[in-house]
Amino acid sequence: MLVAPTRLLLIRAGVVFGTAAVLLVELLSAVHLLNRPTVIVLWALAAVLVGFFGHKRIFGLWGAFREFWASADRLERVIALVLGGLFLADLVIALVAPPNNFDSQTYHLPKVEHWAAQGGVGFYPTVIDRQLAMAPGAEYILLHLRLLTGGDSLYNLVQLAAGVFGALIASRITAQLGGARRAQLVAALIFGTTPIVALEATSTQTDLVVALWVGAVATLVLDERERRTPWPAIALLGAAAGLTLLTKATGLLAAGPLLVWWFATLLRRREWVRAVAGTGIVVASMALIAGPYLWRVETTYSNPLGPDHLRDSISMQRHDPASVLINALRIGETALQTPAGPVGAGAIRSLAHAVGVDPDARDITYWGATYPYKSWLPDEDRVSFPVQGALILAGAVVLAWRRSPARVYAALFWVAVLAYVVMVKWQPWGNRLIVFLVLLGTPLAALWVEPLLVYRRRWVVRATAAVLAIGALAGTAAVAGGWPRRLVGSGSVFTTSTMDQRFIRRPEWGSDYRWAADAVNASGAKRVGIIEGYNSWEYPWWILLKGDDLVSLQSLQPDIPAPPIASVDAVVCVDPPIGCWFYIPQEWHPQTQGSVTYAIRPVS
Template sequence: MPTRLLLIRAGVVFGTAAVVLVELLSAVHLLHRATIWVVWIAAIALTAYFGRGFFAGIAGKLRTFWPGADRLERLIAVVLAGMFLTDLVIALMAPPNNFDSQTYHLPKVEHWVAQGDVGFYPTVIDRQLAMAPGAEYILLHLRLLTGGDALYNLVQLAAGVFGALVASRIAGQLGGNRRAQLIAALLFGTTPIVALEATSTQTDLVVAVWVGAVATLVLDERDRRTTWPAIALLGAAAGLVLLTKATGLLAAGPLLVWWFVLQLRRREWLRAVAGTGIVVAMMALIAGPYLWRVETTYRNPLGPDHLRDSISMQRHDPASVLINALRIGETALQTPAGPVAAGPIRALADAIGVDPDGRDITYWGATYPYTSWPPDEDRVSFPIQGVLILVGALLLAWRRSPARTYAALFWLAVLAYVVAVKWQPWGNRLIVFLILLGTPLAALWVDSLLGYRRRSVVRATVAVLTVGVVAGAAAVAVGFPRRLVGSGSVFTTSTMDERFIRRPEWQADYERSADAIKASGAQRIGLVQGYNSWEYPWWILFKGHDLVSLQSLQPDYPAPPVESVDAVVCIDPPIGCWFYIPQNWPQHKEGAVTYAIRPR
């Protein structure tokens, strides 16, 4: 079996096993460190025993690659390896410090560990419950195995490496030679948003690699009868997409429909219908328990109304979709010169009667345009890779080629995204799965340019690729909030300073409040927070203590009474701290934090 296919299948099996294990152990109240250790030791032993030949085969292929590669192929391999090795250094040295992880990605993991299951709990930050937890389930394994978050960033890094692997394989499946496959990996791995997210605890790379797995597995079935195990694997990959981030289904869905049509064309009626049932069953196995919890809590499997409405488009008329698409494209392709195309886009919106800042097509509270450069993991643009993807996808959709249908499906996924998802300042990271699907198309076109007889065309193509690589390297070197050089470098900044690098003004307030509460001997601490408050630092500062939320937006999960805690910390509350803290508890203020300790 081809090495890349075996790795991709192994990745899907691993993701499925990790998710199902969490749900099973949670259901029987055995989601504890000892249990996870036993399972992992057994899994590693079995992998080492049965995978000896496989690992030897990979080593052999790596040894034979270099002698048979030309100068450009070797250079691409060196650049890509250097990029991911640099990301590895940053991922190991920097603690998790992106904004969303402080608010909801990582606190949910701590709640799961504290209660021994992945059930819902009282909280005012309902994104901890309603946002899909696929990536966090994998983080939970690391948390239980290591007792901390030192390896958390490796999950996205692994997704970035696998994403490059998937992109290269798709390029080969579409007819690309070895050079085109390497270019696909290079384009994906050096895209600035990919390079920055590969050292974070965001979830966009994770969902992208699952979408890519669906794509490459579907492409395998174009000209053959799909076996039942292959169908189950397709369903597992789709289930992982759904459990990680539902927007990925905007691309995975059309790909699965294509597979269904291909089977019907082969007159495999029973296999197509029964296979669809298997795909749905696998998706239910993986994402069903979580979706059921969301449904029973919010009466909708997609979460509370306010969360859905803040992200999804409320207008779908052609004019609104056009303006949404133009804003998303401008933000993604923005150069260091800034949003120079925003003026004409706003003028066009006014001319066709669309408010470019309207709440029904724009994330609540956001205003278009938004500067997406210099490199920041939440917003960085990718003009070189983006243009190459769009042009390559357009040309290949027009020409008769093995990639024509795939290119059409790519454009269908793009259309589905701009119809369904509002423009938002950090929208560039939400389309990473489209980048992964599009880089093989860009690579095929770029490879054809490198084959031109005119040296000027070849030189221009190499120059463009070089600029794209430099942009990715710059993102790694000076990107925010983790960088190699400059102020805030991972080499010169302490771990705690790195954690607060986005809000350094809060660090002393958090630390002094935590020190005072710990000195009092308090063990159970109540949290009073706002919707965007940073909860995760409290879990770091109060490690070994019991933390509970004194607020809840979920009627089925009422918050515990304040009398049940020894102390209260209050930051950025929706109402004054006085509402939650008894009058006879003396309040102390440390900048943005108010805390109170139960009187003895």
């Protein structure tokens, strides 16, 4: 018998949607039909088919909710209202606020504009090679929204949908591990109110998206634990793994052990043919989804994981026990940090020196970063989650030792944690990179916490409820006053102009960008060259110079040369003036304000 069939239906639909979005992008790009009219027609047909064949199931969702509400007790209703209210507030922010994440300004969103402009996802000249080498799974979905709407007004909804579906997946995994309805609601509450989740749910980052696909792998694997799923379900499992790889390779640190467990389960049941054929289906599905992108990266950088400097900046170069221990402790402290600040950081640094490890060494620390870092502030890139994190770790420890259906799952969670601290360096914004571990660990927290809510000693019940309430308040406060999108306070999405919100991370840049864009627009230039640094914001040019043909005049790709400056009508440059003047001929009379320089090609 299927566990939580309605949620399984929604999860499968999500995987099908993600797979279709990716395959359509690759196919239309290959046949030079990746444009707005084609995408509108295809999604209109898809909407008609879904409405015709799935309308009964869609209406059935409302009936399922009414049935739940009628049978729910007071605590269950409170949990549902808190979670629903938080996601509703996120929805308001997602619709009102423009995308303004720092990384999105540099490489997440510019790549979408390049694809839309050139009508394909082939590589192009750029000095920001993260636009090419960083996995594009989430951006493929954004590209559909870009072509459907002509802008970025719906971009934030992708991560919000991933957050909502993540809560559904957490609740279903809890049910698969034996948790009753209240435990399932507790799992959804813990995940949905985690501050990093609540803040990223209105962002164009990609961490919630990869967490969604890792969670889909987990729940589909658990379906195979007690029964033989149909062959199409195995194809969906492979699709979820492929989407994980295409969105962020670190997700495979958790999806990989889960797939190994699935394979071992088939061997233990002596289903040899199913194990071999199923593995072939999974591998083929992953290759179909992620293969074209990996091939482009391989042919450009001679490595499917991208250029050496990019890989080395993120992955650990030392794997001795002492280095791994210090890395794990720093990651844990940063994730569990309270408003008291990095209290245990001094002890960690002292231990590092005692075991012969430099806690700021480049081979175990992101380049240019220094440990510790104040991570408790409600910032979407780095906010800590001490309440939810402590509950997850405690639940994972208890259930790993307790004889229960969750024991093996808890062990797999620890394998994923170990793989992460062995492979990924500490970095100030590392809390957002472990969102997929938060999703996997949430069911373990719920299975441990829920029995305490009905414990015979009243003080235990009250203390447990208080901890959950504090965690929920932390998530609510993050949504209300978090950064860079907040409901109340200075910089509120309701009191700050759309353009000012786009530059809210660097307000001093806003006037410089607009000054240069106004001059270029007034000149009548149609083809504009971009010169920038490795961490410059490229995306604002695509907003301010809308309708123009923008090209990069720099390239880090030896086989993709940049066009000559003589081929453009104007140039905009974000760099120190001396760097801009290196590229721009003096007869173009470059003008500089702040960190921005522009120049207009002189009339012959």
